[in-house]
Amino acid sequence: MGRMGLTTERVVRAGAELADEVGFEHVTVSEVARRFGVKVASLYSHVKNSQDLKTRIALFALEELADRAADAVAGRAGKDALVAFANVYRDYGREHPGRATAARFPLDPATAAASAGVRHARMTRAILRGYDLPEPEQTHAVRLLGSVFHGYSSLETAGGFSHSAPGSEESWARILDALDALLRNWPAHPTP
Template sequence: MSPRAGLTPDRIARAAAELADEIGFDNLTLSIVARTFGVKDPSLYTHVRNLHDLRVRVALLAGAELNERIGFAVAGRSGKAALFAFADAYRAYALEHPGRYCATQMRMDPAEVADEPALLRGIELTAALLRGYDLDDDAATDAGRLLRSTFHGFATLESAGGFAHARPPATSWHHILEALHLTLSRWPSTIEEETR
């Protein structure tokens, strides 16, 4: 079989995702991906427009994987059980697939990816989780930002070896989730907007 046989956008994106986990998403180049298939860079341009296009494809692939894992974990759960399942699935994916996870944080042009199932599914999963806490739309937006910031910050620091204290990160993680559950359960009904 010739080295070019079987090249497709999906195969290229999956190879790039594997490379991202090995070498880091920021180090991903078309040349490195081309070498894994034994082809020259121009051979990829039939399937991906440029490096940005490739990175977007990796980000969407990783987002779909992350959402699938979270969706499976939270199925049939609500409230605290759903929060813990969601959070544990999120953290595990970030630690197991650091390059892919980094890709999910990539800023993308909303017009370019507005109808992508992976992005819509992520929003649906978060909204479903927060419905268990009976939050109105504004509170759910704020709570979603709190959860994303907490999950992302913890997983990123842990992945980078940022927790040097002897206390195991997993122990802190589950105490943090308990605190988040209490916060979501007692979310303030109104917060006066401060004006300067």
């Protein structure tokens, strides 16, 4: 261990907490060093640079999110699994806005293949098997769900729904009902 008990895990966790407070885009090695009251050079044995720090925060967020999603969908199927999975994404975005942004950080292919992102994809596909979607339709549905979950959470966290009626809770419930209906009645052929 280094000075002040610094470890890579502590540095990454501090970066994740900073992301939640100031936004993922504002996380730098220098800001994390300030948190610990150390010089930037003290962190370079734990992270290479700000890009490496952001990648590690993204991996941390993906793992944390995958663990929550796995717990939420265990033993559920169909709409119950869909709603539980969706609520994990929404709740995580509310609780950890910076980490939720980090979970969408572009990773190089090798890093992505070894990340918890693979678990997210497997869980999403497991939920979709309950809707009997063949490939390539499953891939289209995975993209749709990811877009809705991340998009809604991002807009809601940014205050996009705070000044209009009906409230965002009602909209969220209606959106999940609509997604369930769409998945049960997935179009057979693409619109020309």
